Amino acid sequence: MYLQPPPAASFSRLSDLELNRSMHQTLRQWHPQQPLWVFAYASLIWRPEFPTLAHRSATLHGYHRSLCLWSRINRGTPEQPGLVFALDRGGSCQGVVYQLPNHLVYDIFPRLWQREMPSGSYVPKWLNCETDLGPVTALTFVMRRNCPAYAPQIPLVQQREIIHQAHGINGPCLDYVLETHRALEDSGIQDPKLSRLVHYLNLHQLN
Numbered sequence: 001m002y003l004q005p006p007p008a009a010s011f012s013r014l015s016d017l018e019l020n021r022s023m024h025q026t027l028r029q030w031h032p033q034q035p036l037w038v039f040a041y042a043s044l045i046w047r048p049e050f051p052t053l054a055h056r057s058a059t060l061h062g063y064h065r066s067l068c069l070w071s072r073i074n075r076g077t078p079e080q081p082g083l084v085f086a087l088d089r090g091g092s093c094q095g096v097v098y099q100l101p102n103h104l105v106y107d108i109f110p111r112l113w114q115r116e117m118p119s120g121s122y123v124p125k126w127l128n129c130e131t132d133l134g135p136v137t138a139l140t141f142v143m144r145r146n147c148p149a150y151a152p153q154i155p156l157v158q159q160r161e162i163i164h165q166a167h168g169i170n171g172p173c174l175d176y177v178l179e180t181h182r183a184l185e186d187s188g189i190q191d192p193k194l195s196r197l198v199h200y201l202n203l204h205q206l207n
Helices: 016-027 102-116 156-165 173-186 192-203
Strands: 036-040 054-071 082-100 122-130 136-143
Touching (some): 054 192, 082 173
Antiparallel strands (some): 122 136
């Protein structure tokens, strides 16, 4: 049984004021003398769009990577939404933590918020991530399950159709999924569920 996206009328974007308020509320939980880390688990791995001082492979416990978020801006439209990855509750997720220059936080974060928080589907949190050089506290965007864009347990056949058909301001949904898979492999990260999805997409191309 296919899962229908919520009606386009239910979709709304956060205002500049709401984005700014969310960003400053999050930054109040970070001390300027602490290292500034961001956890990347999907497109931020292969398209971070911010300067970095260092990066490490990292594991986040309590959340897993899931293609569970309707995208009506970046990889879809209100009329034909795509799907993007989010961090959903449960399990663990391997990704990459990037260290950002502290003194550039107010240059970097407004653009980061416009990219990650346009509709408020994520909750920004500072979470502990395990790395080979010890734990770090990193900014992490996790799924807000009570938002209309939450899309859990979409059948694989429907995922295939959505991924092949949707296209947003950042390009096709298909490119997003394939680039994320490639970036994870290049980083030495194994995601069996995503690998199965990509194999299925390659086997069952839409005409």
